[in-house]
Amino acid sequence: MAERxxxxxxxxxxxxxxxTLNVDGGGKYSVDTGIGFLNHMLELFTRHGGFDIELKARGDLHIDGHHTAEDIGIVLGDAFREALGDKRGIRRYGFFLLPMDETLIECAVDFSGRTYLNFDADIPAEKVGDFDTELTEEFFKAFADRAGINLHIIKRYGRNTHHIIEGIFKCVARAIKDAVRIESDQVMSTKGTL
Incomplete structure (x- = not known):
């Protein structure tokens, strides 16, 4: 198998x-976004997905974290798209249900080549540390658009903002880990391409 x-x-x-992304890594990370909470989310995304990620980001944080979070989503999506190439052999679909204390998050992903984000997760607080919580959806929209995936994120229930966002990042990572697993030598589509 070629390196992904x-x-x-x-x-x-x-x-x-x-x-730098290694889809078949061991959960190693070096992350510096300039936003402490976003660092934490990307580190646990890496660990729970079993990927290796090295990330260095500098953004106009004197304005706010919007451009930084969105552009990291863009770059991470581009990296997955490039690393997976024609997606030959991948399972394609992934699903995970993740408990995080009082919170339960559901995530489903399809590496279809078509982009769609369903983000059904109200987040109670506006900030966690130095992170504007509305940027969670912006990050995943940019990621889904550039990776070329259908991504569905649902908060079944939960009250604690930190737990909700952490649950989302972990759940998405686990669903992606499931979807990119090699299980054949075929492209999982009757079209012959994804």
Whole structure:
């Protein structure tokens, strides 16, 4: 099997991001986004997905974290798309149900090549640490768009904002881990391409 790795760089007037991804890693990470809570979320995403990620991001945080979070989602989506290539052999679909204390998160993903995000997770507080919680949805929208995936995130229940967002990142990672698992030598589509 070919290595499923990617290195992506993106520089705009708002952000500068360099990311290296190994889909078949061991959960190792080096993450520096300039936003402490986002670092934590990406570190646990990496660990629970079993990926290796090195990420260095600099953004216009003097304005807010929006451009940084969104552009990291873009770069991470690009990295998965590049690393998976024609997606030959992957399971394609992934699903996970994740408990996080009083919170329960459900996630389903399809590496179909078509983009869609369903984000059905109200988040009670506006901030966790230095992170604007509305950026959770923005991050995953950018990620889904660039990875070319259908991504459905549902909060079944939960009250604690930290637990909800952490549950989302862990659940998405586990669903992706399931979806990108190699299980054949075929492309999982009657079209012959994804």
């Amino acid at each position: 790795k990617s290195s992506i760089s993106r520089k705009t007037t708002e952000t500068e991001i360099a990311l």
